[in-house]
Amino acid sequence: MPAYHHGNLRTTLLDAAERRLREDGAEQLSLRELAREAGVSHAAPRRHFADRQALLDALAEAGFARLDATLRVALNVAGPEFVPRLHAIAAAYLKFATDDAALLELMFAGKHREGAEQIAVAASVPFGLMDALIVQGQEQGVLAAGDSHKVGVVLLATLHGIASLINGSLLVPELLDGLLETAVDQFVRGARP
Amino acid sequence: MPAYHHGNLRTTLLDAAERRLREDGAEQLSLRELAREAGVSHAAPRRHFADRQALLDALAEAGFARLDATLRVALNVAGPEFVPRLHAIAAAYLKFATDDAALLELMFAGKHREGAEQIAVAASVPFGLMDALIVQGQEQGVLAAGDSHKVGVVLLATLHGIASLINGSLLVPELLDGLLETAVDQFVRGARP
DNA sequence: CGACAATGTATGCGGTGACAACAATGGTGT
DNA sequence: ACACCATTGTTGTCACCGCATACATTGTCG
Known part of the structure; x- marks a missing residue:
């Protein structure tokens, strides 16, 4: 009973x-x-x-936590060198984004409820990861010195944009691998000293 | 009456x-x-x-037409040289994307109804514009020869990603201008011969 | 002039989110 | 041991929505 x-x-x-x-x-x-x-x-x-939106917000917050964990694992597996780490985090991000398209959309929807500071905090963690990686690339001399945050955002935007296009069926998923490689290579070429 | x-x-x-x-x-x-x-x-x-989705699809299709017109105007104003044209189309895309965030989301949502070939056709037009611009850059020797489509997609993805992050309130709009410049400059550096 | 396609109306069904009043449960303090 | 009470679930209700069907009006064309 x-x-x-x-x-x-x-x-x-x-x-x-x-x-x-x-x-x-x-x-x-x-x-x-x-x-x-x-x-x-x-x-x-x-x-x-409290309402439907609160449930969606909770989902988004949990999603950011899971994304963070996923990216950290990818970085740990990749070893200490910058370029392999960059490839690893990019591939991990795109796998997460395409496996859980609806969740990703929710996470980045922005139309959360007012007291959604927790989401903003949760969201800042992956950004921090990107940032730290860029700083490492600058220290290793692979990237030019400069505003690491700005560079990190451009990188994240590129990855996120590729994910959006694929999730929106404007790109066939078969192109993902090649596109990812092109994007990362161009990024390194564009940001090197 | x-x-x-x-x-x-x-x-x-x-x-x-x-x-x-x-x-x-x-x-x-x-x-x-x-x-x-x-x-x-x-x-x-x-x-x-026929149903709510049909209305949303019609909005998306009209959105693509308007985006296409906007980008063409920006290109015409920018003149013949590649780099100014690139800056112009990027700025125009981001203005459209941030002014009409919800419409853009609808356009790229991908979850359209089955007989939505018209949307796919409408969506391919802006892609074609990007593509043509890349080809022009290659002909002018500013960009390295190669798969123009792949390069164009990476560019579009970067712009679209920046728009997504801003529309999702993960980036403050004040950063847009600087970010746009960084992104375009890095793109040119990364794709040049 | 009369049939017909296009367009708008009236009505109803099932589903949903939000809200309020009520009921069961389990822990806590005396 | 026991009364108290915050927590959590239930029942009932309301307004709204999308979708469907049957019906009314209009303009057009043979």
Whole structure:
């Protein structure tokens, strides 16, 4: 006999939401449907998420944490040299972005609720990773000295843009690998001393 | 006394939709609300758009046409030399993208309806513009010879990525100008012979 | 002039998010 | 041990939406 209280409804909802997000996209995500799937009443999710947007924001925040972890692993595997590290982080970013297109869109949607400072903080972490990598490239003499943040943003923008074009079906995924290589190579050539 | 027939409801709806899209975003766009605004019954829009997605697709298609026109004007104003033309088209793209963030998102959303070949065709036009510009740069000897399409995509991706980051509030708009310059300069350095 | 296609209307269905009032549960302080 | 109370889930309701169907009006063309 099921207890009156679910136990950990919040986590259950978030997990189910992330799955449905990947399968059907953010538009199709319905609080009532998640409630049905979790076996609770249609108003139960309201105890854990003030409204639909709060749920989406929580998904986005978790997404940034997962992205951060993914990129860190890629960097660790890549070793100490700058260029391989750059290739690794770029490939990892694009894999994440194309595997979880809807989640990425949510993360970078920007139309979050007001008290969404947590998201901004979570989002700054991957930016920091890029930044640190650029600084390392400058220290190793592979990149020209200068405003590392600006350079890092251009790099991130290029990767993010490629992901957007592929996720928007304006590019066929088969081009990804070649495009990634071209982009990274051009970046290194463009930013070297 | 208003006539039974509106006259040009389709155009009226599209115009109102584009305005509300800019003001409130695609999520808030409601067919019933547009109908109210146009002074017709809530089922009238159905005669012109099979469903909500069809309306969004029409907006996206019109958006691509307007983007194309905007970019062409920028190129014409810029004169014959490659680098100024590159700066001009980049600035024009980013202005369009940040002025009409929601529209741009719609255009590149990719989740269009099945018979959306028209959108794919409309979308290919700006790509063609980029491509032609790259070819011109190669002919003028400013860019290295090679796969112009791949290079053009990387350029477009960088611009689109910058727009995405700004529209997502992950970058403050004040950085746009400096970032744009950095991106274009790095691109030219990275793709030159 | 009459049939017909195009366009707008009236009405209803199922689904959704938000809200409020109520009920069960489990921990806490005395 | 027990009353108290914050937490969490339930039930019921409301307004809104997209979509569908049957019907009304209009202009056009044979």
